[in-house]
Amino acid sequence: MNRITPVVDFKTELKGLFDFNGQTAFVPGGYGGIGEAISWGLAMSGAKVMIAGRDQDKAEALAAQLNEAGFEAAGTRLDAGSVDDIDRAVGDCVDTFGSADILMNCVGIQREQSLLEVTEEAFDEVYAINLKSAMFLAQSVGKRQVDKGQGGRQVHLLSVRSQLGLRNRGYSAYCATKGGMVTLIKQHAMELAPHNITVNGVAPTFVFTEMIRHVMENDEFRQGLLDRIPLGRIADPKDIVGPAMFFCAPASGFVTGQTLYVDGGITASQ
Secondary structure (H helix, E strand, O other): OOOOOOOOOOHHHOOOOOOOOOOEEEEEEEOOOHHHHHHHHHHHHOEEEEEEEEOOOHHHHHHHHHHHHHOOEEEEEOOOOOOHHHHHHHOOOOOHHHHOOOOEEEOOOOOOOOOOHHHHHHHHHHHHHHHHHHHHHHHHHHHHHHHHHOOEEEEEEHEEEEEEEEOOOOOOHHHHHHHHHHHHHHHEEEEEEHEEEEEEEEEEEEEOOOOHHHOOHHHHHHHHHHOOOOOOEEEHHHHHHHHHHHHHHHHOOOOOEEEEEEEHHHHHHH
């Protein structure tokens, strides 16, 4: 029986799997602890980077650092709670660099309140910034990617809290919104697949940034966390960069609708 074997020139096929030259990445939340590391990683791999966030000065300051290092970057203001402002910020990216080939969504907040004390205002704020903004960031970038007709990448930063609750802490709004993003990613992947646009998520455990310093300075909580992580340490921002860039890169062209848990083994053991 004859078997058809495809002829593959690996010297050609494997070239440029992580080459971002000619690509523009729109990075909302790009000056935060994890977002800054990802912004540097994308820029160092050849992407033009538009950093967006509520504090325009911080976005522009990071962009200036990247430019001084020899990369191409710009910053813009973004109110992630406003659909109109989301579209305006994405428009800034396209006006500045000509496209928005990659969405790397690093937006997210937490308002810690126990179940019996959750307020409607706090829950709505977390929903608007975490889940609603993901929807409309995807829509705004997706429209530009579809119009360009050259495919694209959309990546959302989630959390292991999209799959796991957290004992003795008030995480209702955060867990609900991150869990919702898992299914949002699957649905967007299905709708954008015909346009060769992939949609995926990266879900870390606690990452040691300034935002969680107050938690990490609690010796009892930190030790309890370390005891639950099979690899025995807290994640560093650089641990998230590789998985995020994989989903942004040509290398992940046949992967869509997935969430990768970057958690030192927590979700494999619970």
